[in-house]
Amino acid sequence: MPASPLTDPEILQALTAENRLLPSPSAVALELMRALERRDLGMRDIANIARKDPALVARMIQLANSAIFAGMRPAVAIEEAVLRIGTGGLARLAIALSLMQASKATNIEGFDLRRFWMTSIQRGLVFQYLSQRVGKMPSAEAFSLGLLADVGQLAMAVSLGAQAVYIGAEGSVQALLAQQLQQYGYDQGDASAVLLAHWGFPQTLAQAVRIRPQTPGAAGSREAQLGECVALSRSLQLRPGGVAADAGQMRSLAEHLHLSESDLQGVLASAAQDMAGMAAVFEMKLEQAEVDAEFDRLRRALATPPLLDEPIADEVLIVSKDAALRLGLRQALESAGHALAEAATPAEAFEIVQIQGPRVVVLDWADGDSVAALCRSLRTERGPRIYLLALSRDMEQHAVLNALDAGANDVLFAPVLPQMLIAKVQTGARATRVLAAAEAERSHGLRTLRTLEQRNAELLQAAGTDELTGVGNRRALDAFLPPLFAQAAAEGQPLACLMFDLDEFKRINDRLGHDVGDQALRAVGRVLRQQSRGMDFVARVGGEEFLMLCPQTTEEAAMRVAERIRAAIAVPQADLPPLSVSVGVALGAAGFADAASLIRAADQALLQAKRLGRNRVCLAPTASSAAASN
Secondary structure: OOOOOOOHHHHHHHHHOOOOOOOOOOHHHHHHHHHOOOOOOOHHHHHHHHOOOHHHHHHHHHHHOOOOOOOOOOOOOHHHHHHHHOHHHHHHHHHHHHHHHHHOOOOOOOOOHHHHHHHHHHHHHHHHHHHHHHOOOOHHHHHHHHHHOOHHHHHHHHHHOHHHHOOOOOOOHHHHHHHHHHHHOOOHHHHHHHHHHHOOOOHHHHHHOOOOOOOHHHOOOHHHHHHHHHHHHHHOOOOOOOOOOOHHHHHHHHHHOOOOHHHHHHHHHHHHHHHHHHHHHOOOOOOHHHHHHHHHHHHHHHOOOOOOOOOOOOOEEEEOOOHHHHHHHHHHHHHOOOOEEEEOOHHHHHHHHHHHOOOEEEEEHHHOHHHHHHHHHHHHHHHHHOEEEEEEOOOOHHHHHHHHHHOOOEEEEOOOOHHHHHHHHHHHHHHHHHHHHHHHHHHHHHHHHHHHHHHHHHHHHHOOEOOOOOOEOHHHHHHHHHHHHHHHHHHOOOEEEEEEEEOOHHHHHHHHOHHHHHHHHHHHHHHHHHHOOOOOEEEEOOOOEEEEEEEOOOHHHHHHHHHHHHHHHHOOOOOOOOOOEEEEEEEEOOOOOOHHHHHHHHHHHHHHHHHOOOOOEEEOOOHHHHHHHO
């Protein structure tokens, strides 16, 4: 009897009530997730929580220096890692890192744990690059969601055994999900969603990992597109040998997200490039040759035409005015599995080649000059991409030379032995397939090269820009701040650092939805751009946190600028709830050891503004006065 569908609390209880304990995130990782709910905590507080786990700090710094987060200079402190990865991304990646560490102590007979985490890392990279193209999530949060999208599979393997998640070589994911629903009342996608919500992921992200058939009617909302993006990253994930990738599903999902085959090939190329380095962050050793072989199977499955699937037998065109000869040849070739087309005249044959494109043509040379003319035309037009086999009743040398001179690949003498005919046709078909595959490979290589060149140009332009708000991002800040701070210190010039935090942003998101939240962030970014000078630098450094650097700006001027921006953001705007920002101002460079110290001072002033009731500006004490008070 099929099991009744379980509710989310019942699924969680079922997963945790078994005899075998599930691998769980560390206490520090869970504390970081809880800290995201508190608006009185800043980057420094997040960094201090992370310091409770030195191994986590080391891996986070390594992650901040990896290809997908690296700035212009290496991060050496946890504060720099928090700034670069973001507080939300860091907390969710801490869940993944600690979960992987905990799973190493788990022994599941018949479940390939290394394969599971290798696939998870690849899926995280794919989802991150997909998200960049459709503009749905910041890099760190996208990577962590893709990484943990199938954590329910691990949970079910631990609690129920490997057979609960096993897909045979002839099986499919959909068949497995149906079997899980029938047997347990939930599937591995439900288990993933329940666990992510239990660990503190927002409901929007947790629900996106549920596995459902994708329906075009659901397209449009942010949640539906996020779910489609997760589904596409699953479709593009690595698969064990023998389990075929569903190229049709890949293309269908890509169409919903307005992505082309070239876009998907570019995503796979980027993920393959970063795979080995990212695996090292998770203490998994992967050779680049292994990575290339894994991705090559996916790339070939996705290519048009597919480069992996070689047809068993090609279509053959028989050209002869002799109906009895055509019938005999048809019977012999159909017995070998070939599809057949027939033409009684050269004109009819030429039309069939143009429309159906058979790669093997058998020509009755007894039909005279018209067949020789057809042979020349096909060779001129198709070159080596077509195999032409001449059947001759004349065994004289000149007849053979005439056929070869007209462009035939080979000559077979009548009467024809069926085994010899089949052998000749299959040899020719194999040669044309190899050539077609080589040409498709070369064409794909050129397309990929053009895609990567275009993508590199886009990345160079967009690398320093926050996609949502149009201001700078953390990478741009990394490049801009150190030389600016050094110059201000060397010349004795003031450098003002202003930190802005959009008040009650979580409440806006929860009550009005992420689309309104995004509009609010864009509005703040627009005001900051409008109120900044040409020499100023503006960046978004966290979910709702922005930073402005104002060179050659005194304390009085910096406070004036901060107050002017605070007032401008508070002006009512159509289609938006009332907005306000809390602002922290710190003045350097004198008295601060480095740029990071200046940012920390502004961050502490921002926290003070929030503690005092939000929607206000607070000035950090100067470094010298702070030292004196201590």
